[in-house]
Amino acid sequence: MSQAWRRLAHKTSALGLVSTLVLFVGSVLALSSPAQAAAVDPLKVTYKCTGGYLAAESVQVTVTAPTSVEPSKAASIKWTFPPITATKAIAAQASVTTSGGDLTVTGGTPTPLKGSGSGTVTTAVTTGQTYTPPEMTGSVNVTATTGGNLVLAPVTTASTTVLTITVAGEATTCTYVSATPTSISVPVQTGGGGGGTDDVVEYDCDVASGGGDADYPADVDIKVTMTPPTSATANADASITWAGVIQSTGQTLKAPTGFPTTSPKMFVTVKATGAGAPATATGEATLGTVTIGQAITLPTSVTVKIKPTTTGTVTLTAGDLAFGTSASSPAIKCLAPTTGLKTYTFQVGSSTGTPTTSPTPTNTTSSPKPTKTSTATVTVTPSTKKSKTPKAGADTGGGGEAGPDGRMFILTGTALVGAAAVGGLVMRRRNATRG
Numbered sequence: 001m002s003q004a005w006r007r008l009a010h011k012t013s014a015l016g017l018v019s020t021l022v023l024f025v026g027s028v029l030a031l032s033s034p035a036q037a038a039a040v041d042p043l044k045v046t047y048k049c050t051g052g053y054l055a056a057e058s059v060q061v062t063v064t065a066p067t068s069v070e071p072s073k074a075a076s077i078k079w080t081f082p083p084i085t086a087t088k089a090i091a092a093q094a095s096v097t098t099s100g101g102d103l104t105v106t107g108g109t110p111t112p113l114k115g116s117g118s119g120t121v122t123t124a125v126t127t128g129q130t131y132t133p134p135e136m137t138g139s140v141n142v143t144a145t146t147g148g149n150l151v152l153a154p155v156t157t158a159s160t161t162v163l164t165i166t167v168a169g170e171a172t173t174c175t176y177v178s179a180t181p182t183s184i185s186v187p188v189q190t191g192g193g194g195g196g197t198d199d200v201v202e203y204d205c206d207v208a209s210g211g212g213d214a215d216y217p218a219d220v221d222i223k224v225t226m227t228p229p230t231s232a233t234a235n236a237d238a239s240i241t242w243a244g245v246i247q248s249t250g251q252t253l254k255a256p257t258g259f260p261t262t263s264p265k266m267f268v269t270v271k272a273t274g275a276g277a278p279a280t281a282t283g284e285a286t287l288g289t290v291t292i293g294q295a296i297t298l299p300t301s302v303t304v305k306i307k308p309t310t311t312g313t314v315t316l317t318a319g320d321l322a323f324g325t326s327a328s329s330p331a332i333k334c335l336a337p338t339t340g341l342k343t344y345t346f347q348v349g350s351s352t353g354t355p356t357t358s359p360t361p362t363n364t365t366s367s368p369k370p371t372k373t374s375t376a377t378v379t380v381t382p383s384t385k386k387s388k389t390p391k392a393g394a395d396t397g398g399g400g401e402a403g404p405d406g407r408m409f410i411l412t413g414t415a416l417v418g419a420a421a422v423g424g425l426v427m428r429r430r431n432a433t434r435g
Contacts, residue, residue, distance in 0.1 A: 045101070045154045045179045047163050052172030054084045054131065054165055059174060061101060061163065068187050069142045069150050074340040075186070076202060076219070077103070077138045077152065079115040081165075083130035090125040090167055098133045100163035100174070102155040107144030107188065112155055114138060121167070122212025133165050135217055137204065139337065144188045153183035199224055199342045200247060201318050203334035208324075213256045215293075220334060221250030222298075224318045226270065228346035232314070234275070235351060237305040240316065242268045242283065244298050253296045259331045260324055261290050267327035268302040269319030269336075275348040276309030280319055282327055296323065308348040317341040 043063040049056050062080040069075040079101040098117040105111035115136030125131045142150055155162050156176055163174035201224050206217040222244040232238040246253060255261075264287045269280050283304035288297050308314055318341055322330035 041181060041184060043152065043154070043179060043181065043184045046177040047174035048177050049084070049163070049165070049172050049174035052165065052170040053086055053088055053090050053167040054133070054172040055087045056084050058177060059084060059163075063101065063103070063152070063154075063184075065150075065152060065184055065186050068189050069140075071142055071145050071188055073142055074337065075108070075140045075142055075150065077113065077115065077140060078219075079117075079136040079138075081133045081135070083132045084165075084172075086125045086127055086129055086131050088127050090121050090131060092121055092124040094121045094168040095119075096121060096134055096168075097166045098136050098164070099166075100161065101136055101138075102160070102162040103138075103152045104155060105140055106151040106153075107148055108140040108142045108150050110140075113140055113152070117217075119206070119217070120209055122209045137219075139339070141339070142188060146189055148188045150186040150188060151183055152186070154179045200249075201336055201341065202250060203321060203336055205253060205321075205332055205334040207256045208329070208331055208333065215252070215254045216256060216332075218251040218253065220253045221247040222321075223247055224342070226316055226318070226344045228314075228316060228344050230346075232308065232346055232348045233351045234308055234310055234348055237307050238314075238346070238348070240270055240281075240283075240304045240306060242270065242302045242304055242318075243300065244268075246295075246298060253332075253334075255290045255292050255294060255296055256331065257292060259290060259292060261292070264290050264324060264331075266299055266302065267322040267330065268304055269321070270304045270306065271317045271319045272306055272314055274308075274314045275312035277306050277314045281306040284327065287323070311348050311350055313345050313347055316344040316346075 043065070044060050045063060046058050046060050049059050060082060064078040064080065066075050079098075081098070096119045099114065101115045102112040103114075105113050115138040117134035117136040119134035121131070140150065140152075144150055154176055156179075158175055158177075160175065161173045162176050165172040165174070201222050203220045203222060204217065205220050207213050225243045227241040227243075229238045229240065265284050266287055267282055267284045269282045271280055272278065281304050283302045285299040285302040287299060290296060306314070318336050320336050321334040322332065323334075324331035
């Protein structure tokens with residue numbers, strides 16, 4: 001019996017050494033594990049609205065910003081409205097425009113920043129029913145450097161109209177009342193998620209009707225890769241391969257009610273400059289099986305042909321996308337930002353000359369990030385895309401999937417140390433008894 005106790009004591013003492021090592025490793029892991037990116041509190045701005053088809057004593061608009069932004073890139077801001085009671089009937093197909101929500105900007109341009117949005121009333125709204133105006137978006141070019149902050153605050157001059165909602169030509173104007181908090185601060189860091197990585201494009205997608213679908217408008221992040229030709233000559237078609245992968249950082253591109261399920265297509269537009277190339281060129285590809293209300297799967301690639309007319313360099317950037325049976329009358333239209341896009345180039349040689357060199361991708365300095373808003377008290381809510389999964393890996397500072405959490409090592413080590421202590425006491429008692 002005494003030998004059994006001694007063996008147990010020796011084992012627990014050895015466990016003590018192991019547990020000390022486990023505690024040390026766990027502590028290192030806990031300290032070195034990257035911290036989660038702090039969420040940016042939403043900005044909720046209250047306005048007093050009068051006139052037009054829509055009215056309310058107060059409306060709180062929610063303003064949403066990214067969890068982080070990158071230097072010299074574009075960041076998208078959204079203004080989201082709550083439902084507003086119609087003071088008189090709004091006919092179906094009435095056009096709706098939203099604008100305003102002016103924000104002062106520190107660490108970026110322009111300032112003030114103004115949002116805008118538009119849509120169409122799909123279903124008639126009777127007097128006394130509620131209607132939610134289209135979300136507004138705006139883009140900030142970040143001028144602050146890494147380690148600094150992009151600061152946004154509502155314009156507080158009461159006499160300044162900072163929100164206008166126009167339905168069928170009649171305007172409802174809203175002026176600033178208050179905000180909670182008074183401003184929001186977005187950290188600037190390299191590899192942040194302000195507007196995505198150079199090749200991730202945030203498309204502003206909406207249904208053709210311009211409203212009435214719960215899934216639209218939507219900001220859809222697509223990682224775009226364009227492969228220019230390795231050789232091209234003047235006055236001959238040059239083939240460009242466009243490939244896109246929808247990212248989890250954005251909203252889902254879903255097939256809305258009425259979307260064609262028989263032979264639907266995707267239409268890809270590419271913008272071009274230089275060597276006498278046309279400003280835009282469009283290619284198309286057939287979509288796979290489409291189910292209403294479910295996510296749309298993009299084709300593997302789309303070929304776009306463009307014909308330069310002179311020798312020189314052609315520069316390409318991503319353009320708009322369309323889904324349906326016709327590029328001119330699509331069921332879904334996705335608008336690409338106009339700045340901050342990755343560029344691709346290829347050389348055009350003479351039709352009798354030597355073929356040109358391989359294409360070279362060139363990154364621009366900023367990435368777009370449109371945002372949308374609803375009218376009411378403005379609340380800035382960081383894009384959870386929207387934080388959804390980070391575009392560049394540093395949006396959230398995540399790293400939790402890399403291995404076991406350091407806290408598990410600490411808890412295990414602590415338990416082992418306790419067991420070792422018990423073993424040591426037993427061994428000491430046995431020795432004392434024998435003495």
